[in-house]
Amino acid sequence: MPVSAATEKKLREAMARLLAGEPLHSDGALSKENLAREAQLSHATVHRAEEVLAEWDARVARPVVRTPGEVRRDETITDLRRRLREATTRATELQGKLDALATVTANLYYENLELKKKMSVKAQGRIAAIPASGPWME
Numbered sequence: 802m803p804v805s806a807a808t809e810k811k812l813r814e815a816m817a818r819l820l821a822g823e824p825l826h827s828d829g830a831l832s833k834e835n836l837a838r839e840a841q842l843s844h845a846t847v848h849r850a851e852e853v854l855a856e857w858d859a860r861v862a863r864p865v866v867r868t869p870g871e872v873r874r875d876e877t878i879t880d881l882r883r884r885l886r887e888a889t890t891r892a893t894e895l896q897g898k899l900d901a902l903a904t905v906t907a908n909l910y911y912e913n914l915e916l917k918k919k920m921s922v923k924a925q926g927r928i929a930a931i932p933a934s935g936p937w938m939e
Contacts, residue, residue, distance in 0.1 A: 803850075808846060820861075833854070
């Protein structure tokens, strides 16, 4: 569905301002979204203006470029995701070691209890009761 002559005029004026680097209603980035903002029209209306969009695509040789702030943000996000992956991997490794050490500690504890029981039984067999009275007590 084509757009009215007035809408097409608004779009062409907005395109001229954006391409000249003199935006009035947007940040000046060469995007279809900014074309809509600059013309003060809805995004849907811009997409109905097929002739204007074809001219836009021909004149804007490259796709939408991210602003330096967006590039820094994306780099920071990528770096934080990498660091999170590394930290998660390290935490998983340490948890595995902790689990292994807990198992070894539990085994040693129960072995120690068994050894104490055995020592107690052996010691009872060697201990002789000393009589409470005898020649040495005088």
